[in-house]
């Protein structure tokens with residue numbers, strides 16, 4: 001199957017390129033208009049588009065709302081308008097202002113920042129254009145550095161490299177091993193259109209998760225409490241019903257520890 005992957009040099013896209021048969025790297029779509037995007041899709045003629053390209057940094061969205069809306073809302077709409085089935089990355093940030101205790105199912109959205117509002121607008125607009133579009137709400141993801149592949153600030157690297165880390169003692173929040181995220185892409189492409197919580201679940205608080213990792217790897221890191229209250233954990237039953245079963249957060253970290261012989 002011919003799969004066009006956007007953002008193929010990004011953190012998630014690079015892993016998808018590496019792990020997905022038939023993946024074809026899209027050129028950078030920065031500053032492209034709708035007709036240029038259409039031309040790329042028509043020249044590749046993919047059966048599926050996996051769209052990871054985005055302005056994924058919350059503060060970068062705040063610094064330039066117009067540019068980030070173009071990348072995070074308009075660009076995915078242009079891809080969907082080509083008529084090719086699209087699997088598009090969204091974010092657990094769509095739950096960032098939810099007041100309930102969680103874990104949150106797909107219907108409970110309440111975005112608490114501009115990036116999250118753009119992701120939610122993107123979900124609504126792309127589904128309106130093509131109801132077969134699959135939106136994957138990802139959590140904060142992690143991996144170890146790999147030569148030649150982009151890494152980014154992530155939970156595991158912060159724990160391994162910093163002498164101090166602060167996490168909330170009350171906040172429930174999952175982190176997900178990005179290799180699981182990439183591995184489930186072929187199954188995600190089979191899902192009926194709609195938004196899916198797509199990542200690990202976690203019934204530990206952020207601080208307890210960090211404490212578990214500190215103990216597991218005997219890390220010399222000092223941990224403290226941020227005092228942050230709101231939750232960001234997802235109920236992934238809908239994806240499970242579609243055959244997608246992530247490890248829970250601790251299970252994903254164990255898998256990563258084994259993969260890299262940490």
Ligand SMILES: NC(=O)c1ccc[n+]([C@@H]2O[C@H](COP(=O)([O-])OP(=O)(O)OC[C@H]3O[C@@H](n4cnc5c(N)ncnc54)[C@H](OP(=O)(O)O)[C@@H]3O)[C@@H](O)[C@H]2O)c1
Nearest residue numbers: 007010011012028030053054056071089091138139140141
């Ligand atoms: N990383 C996480 O923990 C996380 C968590 C939740 C959700 N997500 C979502 O998952 C997806 C992938 O995340 P990621 O961490 O892989 O992102 P990333 O590495 O920050 O960026 C992916 C790619 O987006 C492209 N890009 C950047 N600015 C752009 C712009 N203005 N217009 C068009 N393309 C642009 C770049 O590709 P080129 O250099 O080729 O242009 C970049 O390599 C995103 O949709 C993100 O919002 C990520």
